Amino acid sequence: MKCFIAPSMLSCDFARLADESLAIVKQNGADWLHIDVMDGHFVPNLTIGAPVVKCLKKHSTAFMDCHLMVENPQNYVKAFKEAGADMFTFHLEAVPKEVQIVDLIQSIKDSGMLVGVSIKPKTPVESLWETVDIPSMVDMILVMTVEPGFGGQSFMADMMPKVATLRQKYPELLIQVDGGLDQNTIKQAAPAGANVIVAGSSVFGAKDRGAAITGLRQACEA
Ligand code: DX5
Ligand code: ZN
DSSP states (O other): OOOEEEEBGGGSOGGGHHHHHHHHHHTTOOSEEEEEEEBSSSSSOBOOOHHHHHHHHHHOOSEEEEEEEOSOGGGGHHHHHHHTOSEEEEEGGGSOTTSOHHHHHHHHHHHTOEEEEEEOTTSOTHHHHHHSOTTTSOSEEEEESSOTTOSSOOOOGGGHHHHHHHHHHOTTOEEEEESSOOTTTHHHHHHHTOOEEEESHHHHTSSSHHHHHHHHHHHHHO
C-alpha cells in the first residue's frame, strides 16, 4: 500500500522553518509537511497558527497537513484555508457540543481543504463512526499514538488495535499515526494498517534525514 511520510515540523528549527521545510521535501524526500497547531488550551503547549502557515506557503508548494490541537476548531477553518492549508485535521474531542460535527466537516470540504479527524489515546475508535460517516465525509483519520502536546514521547503500541479496526472497516482510507514513530515502531504501525506516517524527532534528530524518511517509507510499504 502506498504510504505518505509527513515529518512533523514541530521538531525542526522554527527559526529556520522555511529552509527546513524546503529541504525536508526537496532534498530528503518527504511527501507532506505536518504542521502541529497548538493553542495552549486543548493541549498544554503553544506552537504556530495560520499566519505562520501563510508565510510558509510562500516558500513551499508542499502539501500542508495541518493538525489542529485547538479548542473550537470551527473558528479556524477560514484562516487556515486562506493560509494555504491542504488538510485540516481537527480533534473530535475539541468540538463543542453546540457545533454539529457534520457542519464543521462540510465547511472544511466547502473551503476546498481535505478533512482529517483525530482521536486522542483515551478516545475509543467507535466514537469515530458513531459520529461521522466514514469514508464519505472524511479523507483521513488520525489515531494519536501519544498524548498530543509535545514531540519526543514514546509510541503507544496499545493504539494499534484502533488502527487495525479502522483498516479492516475501511480498506482505502488514509489512516495517519502520530507520535513516537521511528524505524522500530513503524514495524507495528504499518502491519496494523497505517499509511500516513508522522515523524518528528526520529526524522529531524537523524544524522541522515533522507535515510530516515526512506527507511520509514520502505518499512511502511513492505
Ligand atoms: C504531538 C504532535 C506530533 C509530534 C510528533 O502532539 O501531534 O506531531 O510532533 O513528534 P514525535 O515524532 O517526536 O513523537
Ligand atoms: Zn501532529
